[in-house]
Amino acid sequence: MGRRSDHSRAELEGLILEEGHRLMAEVGFARFSAREVAKRIGYAVGTLYNVFGSYDLLLAAINTRTFELWAAHLEERLTSPSTDRIAALVQGYFSFAADNFNLWTAIYDHRLPADMAMPDTLAIRRGGLTDVVVREVAAILPHETHHQAPRLARSLIATVHGHCTFALNGSFLLLGETEPLELAIARVRESLSAAIA
Template structure:
């Protein structure tokens, strides 16, 4: 393992996020350990906190990386999609969450302290997910729906997210529902149809 002098601060930040992300994928938020990340990269836990400042900032950076990978995953799905891009978007949302459940859940398990704002860079990176949704919604709604698209996108993300959460935590299985993805897609189509009618 390289000695401390072998890494710049920026290189060290990248290394910590990379190994932290792997650790989060393996154990999830509840069992995540900054000390374990430090051990994996051959540094002290004090070095980790020296780079990020606080545990919350470390988790924030790891979760932002998940958002970045998630957005890239959705772009790839859309690039390979046939005519039904809305279906590709909803299915891609579910598929990423299912394949990366510990990372995906960590995004929502972690909360910044109430008095600590989201850093602008992280906020912008995370917003890419909603931007992708807004862009796809804009292609299926009339031009007159323009001003309503941001709010509708946030609502549809919440709808799909709720279905996805119930699918992953077993709630839908307990209800006897075998195809949560199809349910989520149906709700999205209904909302888009209603929004289209209102915009006409």
């Protein structure tokens, strides 16, 4: 069939993304399939390829959406009048990953082919998550050391990410660690203290 009047190209892209995101949350990266998304929205497989160009770009778009949900989750955690905004960030990182396990792991399960760069639009949207943390770290640092905030923030995200990964993939449990969140917060506090001193 030809053009369908009931969906503009942009609407169709949104429809695919919405359903793709839903399926990813439901079955996870390993069982995700373009065919199943197509079936659920009533289009043929080929249409998904026409709209997104490839399986990799579809996955990249879905995961970018997850990044945005994640950043929104952090911002929401920060609206509560919490004294400790840093602890709130770390907790938010963990709780999003735990509550959206399939979506969260898909971000790191998926790798673009070596010869394909992440499209700029997607990369920028993903950066929003980092921006939140940079802003909060900058607010903690003394004014004369504000310029260190981006680098330190990236490093703290990596620290928290490592702890979150091991917490959710069972590594910590296997080693007898039962409080990975506290561990992560302790490490972040140490690094912030060192930066302030």
